[in-house]
Structure formats: C-alpha cells, structure tokens
Amino acid sequence: MDASGWEDDTWILHDLTVPIDLADREKGPRRRRRWRDVTDADLAATSKAKGWPPNSMYLIRDLRWPDIEINEGIFGGESLTALLDVLGGFYGPDVACLAYYGMVPANEYERLTVLEGPLSAIGSLTLNEDLFRGLSPSNWWPADRSWFVWTDYDLTATRVSGSRALIEAVRSHPRLETLDWQWPEGSRTPADRRRVRG
Template sequence: MDIEDVWARVPGEAAGWLRELDPGHRHSGFEPPRRPDAAWLLHAMYVWEEGLVTTTHDDVHQSMTAAGLTGQSDVGDLLEGAMVTGVDLGRSGDPGAGWRRLRWRELARGFGEPVVPDGALPGSRCLRQGHPAGSWSAAIRPPAEGCLDRESWYRLIGVLLRHSPSGAGTPCQAYYCPLVTADWDDDTVLAGRLGDAGGLYDHPDMGSCPSNLWPEDRSWVVYCDWDLWGTKVVGPTALVEAVLTDPALEAVRLPWSR
C-alpha cells in the first residue's frame, strides 16, 4: 500500500497547538516543552571497522575535485569553497558491510568530553574533538542533521506503539516544516495511524522524517529539528524511560532542555 493511501493531507491548523507552544520555530519544527518528561535521541553514527584515519571528508572531496571526479550533485547545495564536513542533511541509515555503529558515548569517552556539552542541544557543538577543524574523519559517518536515522525511526515507532493505548490504531498527525517542504505559505500536516508511521520515513514527497509526530490525544510528541543531530521525545516518564533504556537506541536526558 502506498504511503499516500494511509496518510492524508489535513488543514495546517492541526499544528496550531504546537505553534502556540513554540511560536518561533515553525521553519525547522516545533520544540515542545517536557510534558512531563523528555529525552533526546542521538542520531546514529558509524565508523569504518578497520579503524580511524586522519584524512577527512573534506580532504577526500578536495582530492576528487582536483582530479575532476566530482560534480555539483556530489555535494548538493555546497557553496564554492565551503568545507565538506561529512554530515548528511536528511535521511540516513546503516551504510552496510565494513561499518559498525559508533555510539556517541564511546566517542565522547575516548575524547574525555561530555556526550552533549552543558547548555547545548545535540548538534555541531557536540563531540568537537571528532571534527576539530569542522570536517570529520573519512572513516566516520557522523550523525545526520535534521532527520533521525532510519533504523532508530523504526525502533522509536515500536516503542511508541507499546506506550499508546490504541496501539497500531492510534490516530496520529505528522507535521513537516518548511525547510523540508519548501512551502512557506501553508503548514504541511498529514493524518494517519501510528501503525503506518514507519512508512513516513520514506514518504516520496519529503526528504526527511516528520518534523513533529503526535497522537490525537497529544500524550506524547516527537520533535526533529532540521538543524540538529538529535530528536526529542516528550511524554510520560514511562515512555521516556523506555526510550532511554532501549538497547537499539541512544538517548540522553538534558536537564537544561525545556
């Protein structure tokens, strides 16, 4: 069944309650305050199993450019002379053979730094020793910006199913911010069932998972900011604890996050 058959466009006013909670961030997704608890899912990163290298993603790009092996399609909207950091924007996932999952905690412990610095949110201010000059080692696939990784998205939906009284039949709505849709005039909101939410990840009209996902009763909210490397899950403490303790997910509580 096509995703368009199970998730239908509804009036943008459906996201109005989120706009009231966070009036300044429509463009990149609405951040809800903890209601009553919250955790941040850290977008997955991967490391080449044979070990790290000092060559960076930008070094590789510069070498390929010098050899005439790159084009604009290789770097998207990269401005001329800009650094290639290695951070993807939008969807990401397990790169396959030769790579293993690299936990943020593992890398932070090796560098002797916090997973997320005090007062920061998961993003470019994190794990600075992993990209001290801006570009990551070419042997690391760093966390994607703006979208939870595919494997974590499906795992999260599974957790939400177990913590929603109506399970797969839970009516839900999904909001996509203008930075995803390029529609600055109308809010893009889709309505469907939680049991079909996994398929939203690869919606053919979107380049990302939803910026916000919530059930009809608003008992929990998922928030994925287009500018961050983390996805916030807000809701009952039992749900948040399930996210924090799930072995396939990596999440942290950030006391300074509202």
Template sequence: MRELRRGQARRELKWFAALPKWQVTTGFDQVGWPASRWVLHRMYRTAGLGSLTAPDDADRLRWVPLLADLGVNPSAQDLPPSLAWFPWQPWPTNILPPEEGSLEAEDLDALLDVLATHSADGPEQECIAYFGGLSTMDFDTVNMYQLPLRRVPELLSDNGGKFRATPSNLWPTDHSWFVWTDWDLLGTKVSGSEGLMLSLEAQPDLEVIEWRKPDGL
C-alpha cells in the same frame, strides 16, 4: 492515512500559537509533559573515505563514549544536541556525522515501537505528522497528515512516500506524548510520561540522554 486540508491543518497549528513563529519552518518545540529525553541520531566510524552514507560494514559510533573521550559534558551544553557539541570543522574523514533533522529508519522504527506501548490504541493510535518548511523546502504548503502510528514510515521516500526526512513533529490525537525533530539538530526530543522515558532508555537500539538547558540561559 489522509493529508489534512489547509483549514484542518491550520486548526491543528493553533495548538502552537504561543511558540515562536519561525518554528513553523524547523519544527515545534511544544512543552507541557512531565518529562523529556533526546534520541541521538546515529553516527558511524568509516574507512576514512569521506562517504556521505554509511557503508554496510561501518561501525556505529555512540555519542556518550565519544563525548567523554573529547572531554565534552552534555549537561553543560547551551544548545540541544547539535554540531556545536563537537570540536570539529570539518569532521574527521573517518567519522560520518549524525544527520541533521531526521532519524534513520532503524531508529524511527524503534521509537515507534516504544511509542506504541505508551499509546491508548497501540500501533493503531491516530497521530498527526507535521513536516516543517525546511524539511520539505516548501514554504507555501502546510504538510500535515493524520494516520495510524504504525504507518508513519510510509511517509518517507524510501518507502514510497514523498518526504526525505522523518516528520518534524509527531503527536497522538490525545496529546499524551510529543516528538520534535528540529531541522538544525542532531537529536530528536520525545516528551511524555516518566514511564515512556524509562521505556526509551531501555530500548537498546536507541541512544537516549536527558538534556536540559543549563540554569540561567
């Protein structure tokens, strides 16, 4: 694992030159792959105490049945998975909302396992991890690392790293897939082959949906 120096990092950032400049702070929504899916960040039903973290005995609350109960159609939403999909402000005290801008550790591990099966070098695939300015609250430094796919969790503070949130972007050096976790969203977009999408949907620990911006918006 190595942190890319400013010059190296800026060369990598040239790949995103056509995207809006503000995405340097939130994460880049790069395009160009055959398909994409959204990994929905976890939420929990709790005892109603307004906890900020999920208790060990909290029940995971899946998005799809909850949205159905609320009469919300994901495919009709103007925005990617976000707080705008839900009618609550504030949220009920017995529901711990999904985290904005970061996957939970269990979902990160599951996602990395799937990505490894669709990478030329498996878990040893060399990747670039990028952390946007809002995820680090550091707008003067380009926080970018090159490392094997299997070592991505080591970047996180829970594992001795320096970052609280999972990477804003992650991609292999051959650009065969791409991961985007926007700081303001409740889901992580994964782009790549149709085979990768099928593997994501088959992973039981991940809640995965297909969402595209409605026509005309």
C-alpha cells in the same frame, strides 16, 4: 515547532554510520556505530554544559573513528524503529497520529504541511525520498497529545516528551542512545518565545 508541558522528556541521538568497505566509502554499505564508541567525550557532561540541544557540532568533535556520517534533521534508521516499537508497545501501532513538516523540510512556505495516519506509517515518511526529500517530520504526536516528538532541521538529536513511564522506557531501550538536556535556567525555550510573539 517545539512544545512543553509533559511529565518528562529525553533526547535520542540520531544514528551514526560508518562504511563497511573502506574502498567504497561514499556509496558502499554502512553500519551503525554508537556515539560512545566514536568519541572519548563524556556526552552527558558535554551536553549539560552547552546552551543548545544535543547535536554533533559539539558532541563528537574529537573522533576515534574515521568516516562518520550523520544527517542533520533526519531521525531514522534503527533509532526510529526502536522508538516506534516503544510507542507502539504503549499505545498500539495503529494509534492515529499527526505529522507536521516545518517550512524547510516541506519546502512549503505558504501553508502548513500536516499529515494524518497510524503510528506505524511514520517510518515510511522518512524512507520515501520522493516525499519531503526523505526528511523526517518536524513533529509527530497522537490525537490525545499524550506524547510529542520534535526533530529540528539543524539538529542530530530528537526530543521525545510524554509520561514518566514512557520516557523511562525510551531511556532504557537497548537500541536507543539518549541524553537528558534542558534549556538553561533563566533562558526562554522556543515555545516561550513564540508565545511572547504570538
């Protein structure tokens, strides 16, 4: 579920990884590469020109680096750890949070799937292959709704919404790669469309 209404937001690009040992590209260890290191494209300009959120389908078509791997709908690795550090710095690692899994990630089409726990437990949800196939929550937020995280199953970027101070801290974090993108003027966001249907 998408939502709006916060002071500011930005998109965090999901981690890209490449094999360390080219003789074992599929199962060998991998390391993170920066998006700006694998393409000559101006990512901000390319994203701004598109009518849908930042994702690998149009951001890294022309690659300078072989064997790039990125998982759609999974917000994890260094980027997740860095975001948890930022949020924990503002609100504390034990702030109570809710984590919602959409129907596809939860593989549950009859009822909503919502978990409750501390912010510090969010990372363990994505690392657990037995729980939701290792996919990250579609949304997570604190009880007071002071911030909101949205990961879509088909995207390779995650949106974080909150106060201006929080979003500036996300943008300036050295381990996060962010892009600012808004729904094009005159278009309806998914949240708007739900309200119309609702």
